[in-house]
Structure formats: C-alpha cells, structure tokens
Amino acid sequence: MLRVQERQMVCMERMINSQNESSLSLTLPKAEIGTKEITKVLKTTGVQHDQARDFLQSLCKLPPHYCRSSTSKSYLEPIFVSFEDLYRIYKDHCLSNAGTALCKKAFHSVFDELNLALFRPKKDQCDVCCAFENQNLTKDVYDNHIQRKADARLSKVQDKLVAENDESVKVLTMDLQAVLLSPRLQASAMYYKTKLACHNFTIYDLATKDVTCFFWHEGEGELTANTFASCIFEYVRMMSPKVKTLIIYSDGCTYQNRNTTMSNTLLKCAANNDITIVQKYLEKGHTQMEVDSVHRTIEQKIRNRPIYCPQSHIDLIQVCPPQATLQSILFVSHLFF
Numbered sequence: 001m002l003r004v005q006e007r008q009m010v011c012m013e014r015m016i017n018s019q020n021e022s023s024l025s026l027t028l029p030k031a032e033i034g035t036k037e038i039t040k041v042l043k044t045t046g047v048q049h050d051q052a053r054d055f056l057q058s059l060c061k062l063p064p065h066y067c068r069s070s071t072s073k074s075y076l077e078p079i080f081v082s083f084e085d086l087y088r089i090y091k092d093h094c095l096s097n098a099g100t101a102l103c104k105k106a107f108h109s110v111f112d113e114l115n116l117a118l119f120r121p122k123k124d125q126c127d128v129c130c131a132f133e134n135q136n137l138t139k140d141v142y143d144n145h146i147q148r149k150a151d152a153r154l155s156k157v158q159d160k161l162v163a164e165n166d167e168s169v170k171v172l173t174m175d176l177q178a179v180l181l182s183p184r185l186q187a188s189a190m191y192y193k194t195k196l197a198c199h200n201f202t203i204y205d206l207a208t209k210d211v212t213c214f215f216w217h218e219g220e221g222e223l224t225a226n227t228f229a230s231c232i233f234e235y236v237r238m239m240s241p242k243v244k245t246l247i248i249y250s251d252g253c254t255y256q257n258r259n260t261t262m263s264n265t266l267l268k269c270a271a272n273n274d275i276t277i278v279q280k281y282l283e284k285g286h287t288q289m290e291v292d293s294v295h296r297t298i299e300q301k302i303r304n305r306p307i308y309c310p311q312s313h314i315d316l317i318q319v320c321p322p323q324a325t326l327q328s329i330l331f332v333s334h335l336f337f
Helices: 012-019 023-027 046-058 083-096 104-113 127-133 139-165 188-192 225-238 260-273 291-302 310-317
Strands: 074-076 116-118 169-176 180-182 196-205 210-217 245-250 276-281 325-331
Touching: 046 083, 046 104, 083 104, 127 139, 139 169, 139 245, 139 276, 169 291, 180 310, 196 225, 196 291, 196 310, 210 225, 210 291, 210 310, 225 260, 260 276, 291 310, 310 325
Parallel strands: 074 116, 169 245, 210 325, 245 276
Antiparallel strands: 169 196, 180 196, 196 210
C-alpha cells in the first residue's frame, strides 16, 4: 500500500502488462496522449499544373512517321535519356522562370495526361511471342512462328558460308538506323528548337564485312520506297562485276523493303547487270542482323558527343565496329533519288 503522493520504483514491463498500456503512453506527456501527429501536405496549385503543361507542350515532338502507326502517343525527341532527365530539365526551367516545380509524381501525371512518351529506338518484343506467353495464341501458330524464325536464320548462315567461299555470291543485310537529330546539344535552349532529322541507310556485306552508308537529311529526301530503291540501285551499280548472285536479307518493313517499287528496282538491276537477285525477309519480331552492330556503335559514339550539323554525324559514322570495314559513306542529296 502506498501513501498519498508517495512514489515507488516498479518494473516498467510489469506496469505495462498489468495496466494493459503501451510504452508510448507512459513516455509521452499527458497532454499529448491520444493526439495524432499531423503532417503538413504541400498542395499543388492549378498554376503549377498549367506551367508544367506549357513546358511539355513547348518541347519538340517527333513527326508521326517516326512512330508506331498503332499508337496515338506523341513522342518527345530522343534527347532525353530517361524520365528523370526530363524532370531535371523541368525543374531547371522552373528555377530560371521563378516558378515552383511539381513533385515528380504530379509531373508524371501531367505527362500522361498529355499522352506523351519518350522515344526509345530499341527493338520491340515479338508480338507473337508475347501473345503466346500471355496465353492468347495457340501453340500451333507459335510453333510455326518459331520454325520460320529458325529457318530464316539458318538460311542466312548457309548463304554466308557460300559467299565466303565463292566470290561470285554476295550476301547483304540492310536496315535504316533510328532517326538522328541535328543539332544535338546539352544547352537548355535547344530543347525548344526544332531539329533536323537525319537518316542513315546501312548495307552490310556478310562475307567481307564491308559497310556502305547512305546518309541524308529530311530536307533532301523522305522515307519512301523510292528513296531506299535508289540506294540499292546505286549499290548494285558500284558492285564488282564478278558478282553473279546477290542475296539480300532485311526485315519486312513495307515502305522500306516489301513493296513493288523495291521489287521492280531489283528486277531492273538484275536485267541490267545480268545477275540473279534474291530478296529474303526475316521473321517478324526476330530481325536481328549483323548490320545492327554498326548502328549500335554509332549510337554509342553519339551518346555523349555534341552534334552541330549533319556532317558531325558522318564523322562519327566513320568509326565502325572493330570487326567491320567502312567501305564508303555517301552523303546524298535530292538529286540522287
């Protein structure tokens, strides 16, 4: 028994268990027991959202023909490495204009609201394989798809072996590199300026590993069947007269390779040079080719280099992969097509 106002030291653990209390209620002052800590939340205003929209709308977008036809998104020019890079530029923009930046989550919401996306020039996943993984495709269709992929790759390997042992046979892979922009600088003012789109159509000889590039910008030529047919026509014209059989591997891009304009051009080349030309397409979704190594090397060189004009791209294109040899770079004009 304790007297009035008498104090006695007891075990805290036993005190908590007997009174059915928590350790927090015994350590807090009486006035704070039962109160909830209130965290101050920074609310965003409509003005901040409007400023974010104005910033995103002021950025240059890629023309629609560089993007998928099955999407309604607008793609920013490929000068932003990631969304974090875009957000950093946005915060710098707010600081320079005495504005308050949104948090990253709110800025991302505005980004999605405007139906924007970052342009990523990477190989897409195969639609057929993804559909099968999600159980939206029968196994028979998937097996036929895989078999066609294997057959195409085996055919390319066999043709390459023939070309390495027979100089009258030439095997090529060809593809268009992802769009290259000029100028490409880290200055913040350049983010709001329209860039000049440049194109690099590359042809890779599997036997000799020689590389030929046709380079032009959008002021000189468009991305049409006539453009690529002109490049092939010029390549065949420069080809050695010893070649009697030409085998071309490419993807099935319609405006680039799979059209009547290209077929008629190859037919005319075959007739003019008295050679046999065979055009083969790789299976959709599995179009990895040796020519991709050239594009990958160019993109790695450009990544951290300032680009002032289209000629800067050509200077970097001259650096090919170690296993390849750059035969020629043709900076073509509208008179070429």
